[in-house]
Structure formats: C-alpha cells, structure tokens
Amino acid sequence: xxxxxxxxxxxxxxxxxxxxxxxxxxxxxxxxxxxxxxxxxxxxxxxxxxxxxxxxxxxxxxxxxxxxxxxxxxxxxxxxxxxxxxxxxxxxxxxxxxxxxxxxxxxxxxxxxxxxxxxxxxxxxxxxxxxxxxxxxxxxxxxxxxxxxxxxxxxxxxxxxxxxxxxxxxxxxxxxxxxxxxxxxxxxxxxxxxxxxxxxxxxxxxxxxxxxxxxxxxxxxxxxxxxxxxxxxxxxxxxxxxxxxxxxxxxxxxxxxxxxxx
Amino acid sequence: xxxxxxxxxxxxxxxxxxxxxxxxxxxxxxxxxxxxxxxxxxxxxxxxxxxxxxxxxxxxxxxxxxxxxxxxxxxxxxxxxxxxxxxxxxxxxxxxxxxxxxxxxxxxxxxxxxxxxxxxxxxxxxxxxxxxxxxxxxxxxxxxxxxxxxxxxxxxxxxxxxxxxxxxxxxxxxxxxxxxxxxxxxxxxxxxxxxxxxxxxxxxxxxxxxxxxxxxxxxxxxxxxxxxxxxxxxxxxxxxxxxxxxxxxxxxxxxxxxxxxxxx
Numbered sequence: 001x002x003x004x005x006x007x008x009x010x011x012x013x014x015x016x017x018x019x020x021x022x023x024x025x026x027x028x029x030x031x032x033x034x035x036x037x038x039x040x041x042x043x044x045x046x047x048x049x050x051x052x053x054x055x056x057x058x059x060x061x062x063x064x065x066x067x068x069x070x071x072x073x074x075x076x077x078x079x080x081x082x083x084x085x086x087x088x089x090x091x092x093x094x095x096x097x098x099x100x101x102x103x104x105x106x107x108x109x110x111x112x113x114x115x116x117x118x119x120x121x122x123x124x125x126x127x128x129x130x131x132x133x134x135x136x137x138x139x140x141x142x143x144x145x146x147x148x149x150x151x152x153x154x155x156x157x158x159x160x161x162x163x164x165x166x167x168x169x170x171x172x173x174x175x176x177x178x179x180x181x182x183x184x185x186x187x188x189x190x191x192x193x194x195x196x197x198x199x200x201x202x203x204x205x206x207x208x209x210x211x212x213x214x215x216x217x218x219x220x221x222x223x224x225x226x227x228x229x230x231x232x233x234x235x236x237x238x239x240x241x242x243x244x245x246x247x248x249x250x251x252x253x254x255x256x257x258x259x260x261x262x
Numbered sequence: 263x264x265x266x267x268x269x270x271x272x273x274x275x276x277x278x279x280x281x282x283x284x285x286x287x288x289x290x291x292x293x294x295x296x297x298x299x300x301x302x303x304x305x306x307x308x309x310x311x312x313x314x315x316x317x318x319x320x321x322x323x324x325x326x327x328x329x330x331x332x333x334x335x336x337x338x339x340x341x342x343x344x345x346x347x348x349x350x351x352x353x354x355x356x357x358x359x360x361x362x363x364x365x366x367x368x369x370x371x372x373x374x375x376x377x378x379x380x381x382x383x384x385x386x387x388x389x390x391x392x393x394x395x396x397x398x399x400x401x402x403x404x405x406x407x408x409x410x411x412x413x414x415x416x417x418x419x420x421x422x423x424x425x426x427x428x429x430x431x432x433x434x435x436x437x438x439x440x441x442x443x444x445x446x447x448x449x450x451x452x453x454x455x456x457x458x459x460x461x462x463x464x465x466x467x468x469x470x471x472x473x474x475x476x477x478x479x480x481x482x483x484x485x486x487x488x489x490x491x492x493x494x495x496x497x498x499x500x501x502x503x504x505x506x507x508x509x510x511x512x513x514x515x516x517x518x519x520x521x522x523x524x525x526x
Contacts, residue, residue, distance in 0.1 A: 058428050076431040089425035093447050093525050102443075103433035136526075154433070 320494020344403025356415025414456025418449030
C-alpha cells in the first residue's frame with residue numbers, strides 16, 4: 001500500500017490539566033507527519049502518556065485542539081488504533097481471535113469475514129497458531145502481539161502505542177521492536193510510540209521527541225531526526241551517537257540552561 | 263521429557279492436597295460429633311438435647327416417611343425459586359445502577375435503606391399481602407438474596423479496568439455496547455460472589471420464615487419438634503439444613519471459581 005495522506009496529527013496550542021491544579025501540558029504544539037514513526041521518550045510523569053491520551057481522545061484539552069486527518073477530534077474513534085501498556089485491556093473470556101476481532105464486531109462486520117481478517121492480523125504478528133487460546137494461556141510478549149493485531153485489524157491509519165513493551169524482558173522486547181518496525185515499513189501507518197527506553201526510541205523512531213519537566217514545571221521538548229537505515233543495530237556508531245545526544249538532553253542539569261526554560 | 267515431568271508433578275500435587283483436605287475435614291466432623299456426644303451425655307436431657315446416636319436413629323425413622331421428604335422438597339423449592347428470582351432481579355437492578363448515574367442517584371439510597379432491614383422483619387406485611395403460605399416465604403427469600411447481588415454487581419461494574427473501557431471506545435463502541443460486551447462480563451466474578459452471600463441469606467430467611475409462618479417445611483419441622491419433645495427430629499433437621507447449606511455453597515463457590523478464572 002502506498003503512503004497515506006489523511007493521517008497526520010496536529011496538537012494545536014493544547015492545554016490540559018485538572019481543575020485547581022497547574023496544567024500538565026500548557027499551550028503545547030506538535031505536528032506529526034502522515035506515515036511517520038514518531039517516538040516520544042521521557043521519564044515517568046513527564047506528561048507523555050497525557051499527550052497520547054489526548055491524541056487518542058480519551059481526554060479532551062482544556063484549550064487548543066487536537067486535529068487528526070484534518071478534523072478536530074471530539075473523542076476516541078476507530079481511525080486510531082491503541083496498544084496499551086500491560087495486558088488488562090485484553091478480555092479474558094474471549095479467545096485470541098475474538099479479542100482481535102472485537103473492533104470489527106463493533107463495526108458490524110460478519111463473523112466469517114471478521115475471523116478471516118483477525119487471522120490475517122495474527123499472521124502479521126506471528127501468532128497464527130494460537131488463535132483459539134485464551135489470554136491467560138499466553139506469555140507477556142504474546143499478549144502484546146494480540147494487542148498489536150487488534151490495533152492492526154481494523155486498518156486504522158494511525159497507531160498509538162503507550163509503552164507497549166514496558167513490561168517485557170529484553171529478548172522479547174527486541175523481537176517485538178523488530179516486528180513493529182517491519183510492520184510499519186510494510187504499510188506506513190502513522191505511529192506515535194511512547195517509551196522511557198532510549199535504545200527503543202532510537203531503534204524505532206524516524207523522529208525521536210525528548211520530553212521532560214523543567215524545574216519550573218514547564219515542558220522541555222526537543223526533536224531529533226533519525227535517518228539511520230532499518231533494521232538498526234545498537235553497535236552502529238551513529239546509533240550510539242544519537243543515543244548519547246538523547247540521553248544528554250533528557251538530563252535536567254545538562255540542559256536546563258538552554259532548551260525551553262522560560 | 264521436561265514437559266512430562268512437569269505434568270506429572272502438577273497432577274500429583276492437587277490430588278495430595280485433596281486427600282489432606284478430606285482427611286482434615288473428616289477429623290473436624292469427628293471432633294464435632296464427639297463434642298456433641300459428650301455434652302449430650304453430661305446434660306442427660308435426651309428429649310431436648312439428644313446425642314448423635316439417638317439423633318441418627320430418630321432421623322432414620324423420619325427419612326423413610328414421605329412427609330419428611332415433602333418438607334425438604336418444599337423448603338429447597340422455596341429457597342431455589344426465591345434465590346433465582348432474587349439473583350436475577352439483583353443482577354438487572356445492579357447493572358442498571360452500575361451503568362447509569364441517573365438510576366444510581368435515584369435508587370442507591372433505597373438500596374442501602376432496605377438492605378439493612380433483615381428480611382424476616384417483613385413477615386407480617388408479607389403474610390397479609392401474599393397469605394400464610396409459600397408465596398410469603400418466597401417473597402422474603404427474594405428480598406433476602408436480592409440486595410447482596412445488587413451491591414456486588416454495582417461494585418463489579420464500578421471496578422472495570424479503565425483500559426478495557428478505553429479499548430472499546432477506541433474501537434467505536436457505543437455506551438450500550440460497552441456495557442454489554444465489557445462491563446457486564448467483567449463483573450461476573452463480583453456477581454457470583456454476591457450470589458454466594460445471597461444464597462446463605464436465602465437459607466436463613468427461608469428456614470426462619472417457615473418457623474414463623476407455620477407452613478410445612480424444614481423450618482417448621484424444627485419448630486414443631488421442639489413442642490413435641492422430638493429432640494432427634496429437631497436436631498436431625500438442623501443437621502439436614504446444615505448439609506443442604508453446605509452443598510449449595512459448594513456448588514456456588516465452584517461456579518465462582520470458574521467465573522473468576524474465565525472472566526478475570
């Protein structure tokens with residue numbers, strides 16, 4: 001499939017927070033190019049999941065707007081597939097294939113058709129053999145594969161991933177990174193991927209956004225272009241250089257003088 | 263190789279556990295019967311406080327009569343009917359409260375008001391409305407079992423993982439679809455545990471109501487035996503009630519365990 005055009009994301013001067021508290025995100029603007037793989041890397045509590053929830057439509061901005069495919073969004077929708085951290089979004093009473101087919105069921109797709117499409121999505125994540133199993137019978141890595149298949153099945157042009165591999169061991173994590181990279185190269189959906197792992201960010205992102213809280217509670221946000229060819233190797237010298245730049249920029253003391261400090 | 267070993271170990275362990283459990287169970291029952299025998303012997307009141315042996319002999323005499331089985335059947339029937347209707351109402355009301363803020367605001371105060379009133383307290387109005395007979399007892403059993411199911415269903419609906427709700431929303435699910443496909447199945451473990459408590463309330467209420475209303479059933483058998491100085495029948499019937507309660511609870515906890523495994 002060629003590059004899609006109607007799937008860019010724009011956070012336009014977005015402010016978000018809870019009443020009576022300082023805003024978590026204040027007047028924040030970010031543009032995500034259609035078909036790009038954007039990774040947001042930052043420590044816990046820096047507001048990166050808040051950003052993703054705003055794009056997903058789970059929360060609404062207090063001011064500003066979130067524009068997806070040219071339209072201001074008003075809530076969650078099937079044009080944005082979400083892969084969550086952990087496994088609690090999987091439904092324990094449904095088999096793997098029925099979990100994957102959930103969205104199609106909501107859309108009203110017939111049973112035969114939705115199982116066919118679920119099987120195709122499971123093939124993409126190398127989980128074909130396990131379609132009749134229940135989530136409790138799967139390992140952590142397999143459960144995340146089910147979630148990815150569930151997000152892929154409805155052909156959502158945008159994929160939002162909130163630390164999807166955060167709870168996995170290093171080996172499984174490496175395998176899944178390779179797969180998500182391969183899947184992205186196949187059909188170039190727009191991906192926004194949240195992580196706190198710098199190596200993961202460099203492995204996956206075309207654009208890596210560093211996000212953290214400044215000491216004065218404003219947000220420091222800096223973007224790095226990553227033009228390393230895929231698949232990327234940690235031993236590559238350029239990989240290491242970008243890793244170091246990102247690490248340095250994540251470090252409060254090193255950058256508090258420059259950056260976006262007010 | 264490794265797999266075979268793992269399976270055989272996993273297979274042997276629960277069986278050993280079961281044997282140990284049964285062993286301890288038998289020991290506990292034997293200890294209770296011994297205590298009963300000793301206290302009965304020391305009180306020396308065979309008509310009001312018979313020992314286990316006298317009770318067994320007296321009960322064997324009862325258990326061959328059709329009347330006794332009719333009493334058991336009527337009590338069990340009232341309990342099962344009342345419990346099933348009460349649970350069904352409880353689940354429906356619980357789901358409505360759990361999925362609508364409006365219904366919750368409207369009903370919740372009444373739920374907490376009425377559930378603190380023991381069902382037996384309504385026996386007089388029930389008898390006036392439904393007559394001196396099974397319908398009154400069944401009404402009270404419904405009352406006794408319903409509230410625990412409501413409260414637990416509401417609890418279950420309010421504790422559904424947020425990620426699941428969000429997942430459904432992202433898939434484009436409507437509010438109704440989210441309730442039907444996510445919230446209700448997610449609440450099954452809570453609903454079943456509410457039903458367990460509801461069942462034990464149903465038992466106590468049915469037996470008590472039969473005593474007070476005075477209609478054929480295990481409760482009235484116990485009550486009547488007291489006046490007739492038939493200690494063996496009184497004690498024996500109490501044991502029968504206990505055994506029935508144990509069995510019903512066993513079935514429901516097995517169901518609850520399956521529910522927890524499948525719907526967690």
